[in-house]
Amino acid sequence: xxxxxxxxxxxxxxxxxxxxxxxxxxxxxxxxxxxxxxxxxxxxxxxxxxxxxxxxxxxxxxxxxxxxxxxxxxxxxxxxxxxxxxxxxxxxxxxxxxxxxxxxxxxxxxxxxxxxxxxxxxxxxxxxxxxxxxxxxxxxxxxxxxxxxxxxxxxxxxxxxxxxxxxxxxxxxxxxxxxxxxxxxxxxxxxxxxxxxxxxxxxxxxxxxxxxxxxxxxxxxxxxxxxxxxxxxxxxxxxxxxxxxxxxxxxxxxxxxxxxxxxxxxxxxxxxxxxxxxxxxxxxxxxxxxxxxxxxxxxxxxxxxxxxxxxxxxxxxxxxxxxxxxxxxxxxxxxxxxxxxxxxxxxxxxxxxxxxxxxxxxxxxxxxxxxxxxxxxxxxxxxxxxxxxxxxxxxxxxxxxxxxxxxxx
Amino acid sequence: xxxxxxxxxxxxxxxxxxxxxxxxxxxxxxxxxxxxxxxxxxxxxxxxxxxxxxxxxxxxxxxxxxxxxxxxxxxxxxxxxxxxxxxxxxxxxxxxxxxxxxxxxxxxxxxxxxxxxxxxxxxxxxxxxxxxxxxxxxxxxxxxxxxxxxxxxxxxxxxxxxxxxxxxxxxxxxxxxxxxxxxxxxxxxxxxxxxxxxxxxxxxxxxxxxxxxxxxxxxxxxx
Numbered sequence: 233x234x235x236x237x238x239x240x241x242x243x244x245x246x247x248x249x250x251x252x253x254x255x256x257x258x259x260x261x262x263x264x265x266x267x268x269x270x271x272x273x274x275x276x277x278x279x280x281x282x283x284x285x286x287x288x289x290x291x292x293x294x295x296x297x298x299x300x301x302x303x304x305x306x307x308x309x310x311x312x313x314x315x316x317x318x319x320x321x322x323x324x325x326x327x328x329x330x331x332x333x334x335x336x337x338x339x340x341x342x343x344x345x346x347x348x349x350x351x352x353x354x355x356x357x358x359x360x361x362x363x364x365x366x367x368x369x370x371x372x373x374x375x376x377x378x379x380x381x382x383x384x385x386x387x388x389x390x391x392x393x394x395x396x397x398x399x400x401x402x403x404x405x406x407x408x409x410x411x412x413x414x415x416x417x418x419x420x421x422x423x424x425x426x427x428x429x430x431x432x433x434x435x436x437x438x439x440x441x442x443x444x445x446x447x448x449x450x451x452x453x454x455x456x457x458x459x460x461x462x463x464x465x466x467x468x469x470x471x472x473x474x475x476x477x478x479x480x481x482x483x484x485x486x487x488x489x490x491x492x493x494x495x496x497x498x499x500x501x502x503x504x505x506x507x508x509x510x511x512x513x514x515x516x517x518x519x520x521x522x523x524x525x526x527x528x529x530x531x532x533x534x535x536x537x538x539x540x541x542x543x544x545x546x547x548x549x550x551x552x553x554x555x556x557x558x559x560x561x562x563x564x565x566x567x568x569x570x571x572x573x574x575x576x577x578x579x580x581x582x583x584x585x586x587x588x589x590x591x592x593x594x595x596x597x598x599x600x601x602x603x604x605x606x607x608x609x610x611x612x613x614x615x616x617x618x619x620x621x622x623x624x625x626x627x628x629x630x631x632x633x634x635x636x637x638x639x640x641x
Numbered sequence: 642x643x644x645x646x647x648x649x650x651x652x653x654x655x656x657x658x659x660x661x662x663x664x665x666x667x668x669x670x671x672x673x674x675x676x677x678x679x680x681x682x683x684x685x686x687x688x689x690x691x692x693x694x695x696x697x698x699x700x701x702x703x704x705x706x707x708x709x710x711x712x713x714x715x716x717x718x719x720x721x722x723x724x725x726x727x728x729x730x731x732x733x734x735x736x737x738x739x740x741x742x743x744x745x746x747x748x749x750x751x752x753x754x755x756x757x758x759x760x761x762x763x764x765x766x767x768x769x770x771x772x773x774x775x776x777x778x779x780x781x782x783x784x785x786x787x788x789x790x791x792x793x794x795x796x797x798x799x800x801x802x803x804x805x806x807x808x809x810x811x812x813x814x815x816x817x818x819x820x821x822x823x824x825x826x827x828x829x830x831x832x833x834x835x836x837x838x839x840x841x842x843x844x845x846x847x848x849x850x851x852x853x854x855x856x857x858x859x860x861x862x863x864x
Binding site: 236243247532536538539540541633636 | 690695696715716719720722723724726727728730732734735736737738739743747748750751753795796
């Protein structure tokens with residue numbers, strides 16, 4: 233029985249190619265649009281999270297207790313050699329970077345601003361987060377005598393300095409004395425991490441240690457792990473071993489990113505609901521009309537002995553064949569959009585200023601996740617299911633002979 | 642076939658009621674070639690639809706081969722029509738998305754017959770009804786006379802016990818009408834199919850072995 237109904241459905245779809253393609257195209261276009269939007273929104277948040285992890289927090293960061301609250305170098309991490317040794321032997325650690333930071337005043341001959349001076353080891357930063365890829369201008373290095381600095385691009389703009397400009401950084405050292413140190417700018421970085429772009433100056437770890445009179449110490453040890461699903465497990469081990477330190481995950485250090493992700497998820501759902509409702513209404517309308525216009529045909533079939541079950545199965549088969557075709561085409565198109573956007577990105581340089589103020593690049597890259605396709609699959613089939621319910625209800629109520637006689641539909 | 646105390650009233654919104662049939666009692670034997678006749682509005686099409694299970698009587702019972710048709714639910718009624726009754730409608734009512742061949746074989750397909758058996762039967766009927774040349778055409782590509790012959794082929798293809806034909810010649814010229822009735826008569830004689838017409842066409846009445854005349858929903862003549 234079902235084979236016959238499916239054959240009738242197939243014949244009907246093939247003989248009404250325009251209508252069939254209309255529905256399939258509608259499903260495919262709305263679906264590919266949804267997939268594209270979803271991937272793009274997720275890509276934006278993923279990019280922000282990735283930037284924060286690469287440029288600062290890592291997956292997990294270690295701080296001396298109180299440091300994050302008071303930003304005072306009295307609360308620094310000692311025994312860094314022992315910590316290094318432990319991290320070198322801990323399973324699941326990919327890389328780590330030690331940083332020594334102090335807040336102070338950065339000045340040119342004309343202007344001064346509050347900023348954070350960070351002592352880093354560039355080789356470690358390259359391994360840790362490919363920090364060199366953030367280089368916007370100049371060179372990635374501190375020079376042979378470690379007398380050069382790398383500065384965030386927004387800070388450079390505010391100070392109106394460029395490559396080769398000289399800066400003076402003034403801050404309190406570990407003994408409580410106010411010291412000043414002079415650097416020449418060798419590189420400008422653009423990370424997308426607002427805190428770094430607007431307020432950080434990077435110098436070598438050795439220079440920073442001497443400047444602060446604080447050797448073999450760090451204010452932050454940022455750690456990258458191999459498998460992000462192990463983050464809680466590794467955090468637990470680190471907390472257990474270094475109970476005198478704060479052991480923070482990236483999402484605890486950047487709660488704003490989590491809020492942003494939640495907001496984007498909500499935005500995603502709203503966009504999804506709007507686009508999908510419009511598409512579902514379109515699909516519903518086309519299928520409803522296609523069934524209503526064939527009431528006479530169905531009535532003839534019922535009058536000559538076709539059971540309602542066969543016609544119901546025929547209509548459901550038609551709808552689902554269109555849904556599957558639309559889904560496959562739409563998923564393929566969406567996948568192509570996402571693949572392209574994930575590799576080449578979308579160039580939105582026209583909105584550069586606005587995007588950068590949110591820590592986003594002018595070129596947006598999309599994410600591709602398997603669940604997008606599962607979600608879209610469920611959504612399409614839910615819409616199709618809804619779209620056949622009412623027409624089937626109408627069909628069940630009709631009296632075939634009255635439709636044939638033209639009395640009612 | 643027995644029709645016992647059949648009445649049908651159409652309710653077109655209270656208090657407007659139209660009494661289409663009033664206490665009809667009839668027995669029609671197997672293999673009859675019968676016409677229900679009468680003026681327009683006499684109730685012949687309504688009676689034909691009740692016999693075919695397309696409409697339910699307000700009162701009374703229809704028995705075909707000891708099965709009380711009026712007691713069946715919609716699904717059972719559809720199954721009964723599929724297995725035992727062939728319909729020929731005044732407006733042909735072919736399925737527009739199927740070609741002639743598919744229209745003729747449709748009921749056999751629903752009954753689960755094999756393709757070879759269906760093809761053989763289509764060839765046989767096409768030869769009898771002289772529609773061999775239009776088997777691949779669609780209903781909107783053939784004439785009214787050809788459509789009516791296809792409708793007859795569809796009705797008889799599964800060898801039903803009963804064929805119900807409602808004004809089958811109404812849209813045909815006299816030549817096509819004669820040809821159609823002769824063909825139905827041949828099928829009636831060769832395959833012992835009971836044929837009941839609803840018609841006031843003189844030629845149909847002349848060819849009928851029994852004529853039941855209806856007036857205002859009542860049988861006024863049966864001979």
